[in-house]
Amino acid sequence: xxxxxxxxxxxxxxxxxxxxxxxxxxxxxxxxxxxxxxxxxxxxxxxxxxxxxxxxxxxxxxxxxxxxxxxxxxxxxxxxxxxxxxxxxxxxxxxxxxxxxxxxxxxxxxxxxxxxxxxxxxxxxxxxxxxxxxxxxxxxxxxxxxxxxxxxxxxxxxxxxxxxxxxxxxxxxxxxxxxxxxxxxxxxxxxxxxxxxxxxxxxxxxxxxxxxxxxxxxxxxxxxxxxxxx
Amino acid sequence: xxxxxxxxxxxxxxxxxxxxxxxxxxxxxxxxxxxxxxxxxxxxxxxxxxxxxxxxxxxxxxxxxxxxxxxxxxxxxxxxxxxxxxxxxxxxxxxxxxxxxxxxxxxxxxxxxxxxxxxxxxxxxxxxxxxxxxxxxxxxxxxxxxxxxxxxxxxxxxxxxxxxxxxxxxxxxxxxxxxxxxxxxxxxxxxxxxxxxxxxxxxxxxxxxxxxxxxxxxxxxxxxxxxxxxxxxxxxxxxxxxxxxxxxxxxxxxxxxxxxxxxxxxxxxxxxxxxxxxxxxxxx
Numbered sequence: 071x072x073x074x075x076x077x078x079x080x081x082x083x084x085x086x087x088x089x090x091x092x093x094x095x096x097x098x099x100x101x102x103x104x105x106x107x108x109x110x111x112x113x114x115x116x117x118x119x120x121x122x123x124x125x126x127x128x129x130x131x132x133x134x135x136x137x138x139x140x141x142x143x144x145x146x147x148x149x150x151x152x153x154x155x156x157x158x159x160x161x162x163x164x165x166x167x168x169x170x171x172x173x174x175x176x177x178x179x180x181x182x183x184x185x186x187x188x189x190x191x192x193x194x195x196x197x198x199x200x201x202x203x204x205x206x207x208x209x210x211x212x213x214x215x216x217x218x219x220x221x222x223x224x225x226x227x228x229x230x231x232x233x234x235x236x237x238x239x240x241x242x243x244x245x246x247x248x249x250x251x252x253x254x255x256x257x258x259x260x261x262x263x264x265x266x267x268x269x270x271x272x273x274x275x276x277x278x279x280x281x282x283x284x285x286x287x288x289x290x291x292x293x294x295x296x297x298x299x300x
Numbered sequence: 301x302x303x304x305x306x307x308x309x310x311x312x313x314x315x316x317x318x319x320x321x322x323x324x325x326x327x328x329x330x331x332x333x334x335x336x337x338x339x340x341x342x343x344x345x346x347x348x349x350x351x352x353x354x355x356x357x358x359x360x361x362x363x364x365x366x367x368x369x370x371x372x373x374x375x376x377x378x379x380x381x382x383x384x385x386x387x388x389x390x391x392x393x394x395x396x397x398x399x400x401x402x403x404x405x406x407x408x409x410x411x412x413x414x415x416x417x418x419x420x421x422x423x424x425x426x427x428x429x430x431x432x433x434x435x436x437x438x439x440x441x442x443x444x445x446x447x448x449x450x451x452x453x454x455x456x457x458x459x460x461x462x463x464x465x466x467x468x469x470x471x472x473x474x475x476x477x478x479x480x481x482x483x484x485x486x487x488x489x490x491x492x493x494x495x496x497x498x499x500x501x502x503x504x505x506x507x508x509x510x511x512x513x514x515x516x517x518x519x520x521x522x523x524x525x526x527x528x529x530x531x532x533x534x535x536x537x538x539x540x541x542x543x544x545x546x547x548x549x550x551x552x553x554x555x556x557x558x559x560x561x562x563x564x565x566x567x568x569x570x571x572x573x574x575x576x577x578x579x580x581x582x583x584x
Contacts, residue, residue, distance in 0.1 A: 107306075107455075108306050108455060113306050116305075116306075117305075120305070120463075124466055124467075124470065127467065127470055128470050128473075131470060131471075131473070131474035131477070132474075132477070134474070134477075134478070135477050135478070135481055146361060146363075149363035149366055150363075150366055152363075153363045153366040153367060153414075154366045154368060155432070156406070156409070156410040156413055156414070156428045156429070156432065157429070158363070158417070159417075159420070159425045159474075160417060160418065161474075161478050161481075162418055163417070163418060163419070163420040163421070163422070163425075164422065164425075164474065164475060164478045165478050165482070166478075166479065166490065166494065166553070166554060167482065167484055167490050167493055167494055175497055193345075195499075196497065196498060200331060200334060200335050201335055201338070201339070203421050203422075203556065203558075204339055204345075204419055204421070206499075207418065207419045207420070207421065208345060208346065208419060211354070211418050211419070223353065223354075226349075226350050226353045227346065227350050227353070227354070229349075229350065230344075230345065230346055230347045230349065230350035231345055233343060233347060234343055234344055234345050234347070237343040
């Protein structure tokens with residue numbers, strides 16, 4: 071035997087009921103059905119707009135994974151709506167864990183004029199504070215730039231970081247900076263691999279640049295290398 | 301097609317979403333008021349020049365032209381934007397100003413989102429979307445005007461709720477896709493790695509890898525279940541509970557309580573247990 075009250079509840083909760091008449095039979099008496107109805111022509115216009123909206127969002131989100139040329143072109147034409155409307159979202163900030171460096175955590179360490187031989191963590195996502203979430207995002211961005219060997223992008227962001235760290239005149243100036251990964255989350259853990267390392271070169275006009283540290287497997291033959299060795 | 305979008309519905313649901321999201325936005329702006337300048341100010345971790353570089357400024361096809369954040373031109377205005385957002389959020393919670401204050405919160409959230417889209421936190425995209433939908437109908441409940449706490453049913457209330465529900469579906473699908481793009485979520489390592497990094501609320505020592513793997517699969521399965529349950533009218537009520545399961549994963553593995561809060565706020569747009577819920581259509 072059907073229960074009409076339960077059916078009405080189910081219809082409301084699932085929003086599967088088309089009938090405004092069934093809703094208008096509510097004994098509450100708050101609503102005049104005629105005032106709430108949208109003309110059928112306008113309903114179709116709204117439906118099209120709603121479909122367009124969710125199509126654009128679904129297209130944006132799915133394009134973060136893999137995208138075709140036609141998807142890219144469509145997104146390009148939808149950019150005014152998507153970006154200006156705050157609907158555009160990239161995958162990088164959404165990822166819970168980066169696949170680029172496998173099991174390791176990343177931190178940014180610096181060498182200063184007061185301790186030029188020691189590496190001190192400057193930005194470490196494992197340190198719990200108000201900045202932790204943003205620090206994780208920034209380190210994620212730096213890691214992706216380093217792994218993809220986008221040196222221009224990496225040094226651009228690192229420049230901003232150096233300026234930030236040297237903002238306070240009372241603090242020592244930086245002589246080196248490196249992005250390192252480590253598997254242990256504790257701040258005192260040793261670096262296991264270095265994603266990027268550079269020393270800072272100061273120019274007379276106050277500007278500075280990054281001189282990347284050459285890797286041990288450099289391709290230029292060493293002068294005293296034995297014949298036959300790379 | 302989509303006939304259920306144009307049926308009047310009680311504004312109570314959307315009012316609850318507005319109040320919860322207003323509180324979350326208020327906390328978000330307090331945090332930005334405290335350390336926003338440290339990140340996006342003229343001498344912040346990511347200054348304007350680097351911020352412009354990361355959005356692909358002047359690079360064709362990146363759409364950087366449409367990034368309208370005033371922080372690119374007035375980076376010193378961070379406390380003002382955050383302060384305005386905080387006041388508007390509190391007004392949203394109190395039900396003052398309705399659409400205008402909702403729009404102000406959306407604008408302030410977007411100002412920071414546009415400034416550094418790659419430094420966006422997990423809760424921000426969903427929060428800014430909900431505030432956009434709240435401009436359709438922010439509900440009627442006002443703490444300062446108790447006489448109008450129960451209002452008549454409105455189509456706009458229904459539409460705003462439906463928008464949030466559909467957006468949540470796409471968001472969960474996106475979240476799932478971002479995980480399945482990595483082999484770490486397939487082989488069960490992701491959960492254990494996140495536990496090892498100590499970000500979440502769950503702390504385990506060696507030997508508990510199986511629990512990490514179980515949580516990894518639970519995270520994936522809960523999202524699949526949310527998507528499936530939301531697509532079937534008679535399973536809709538279950539989707540809320542699946543979302544709560546996903547929220548548990550967020551807290552245990554990520555410890556991101558802001559993201560968890562936004563998901564809980566969005567879950568209000570989903571039907572609860574239809575056998576237990578009292579009819580609130582047009583009443584309070």
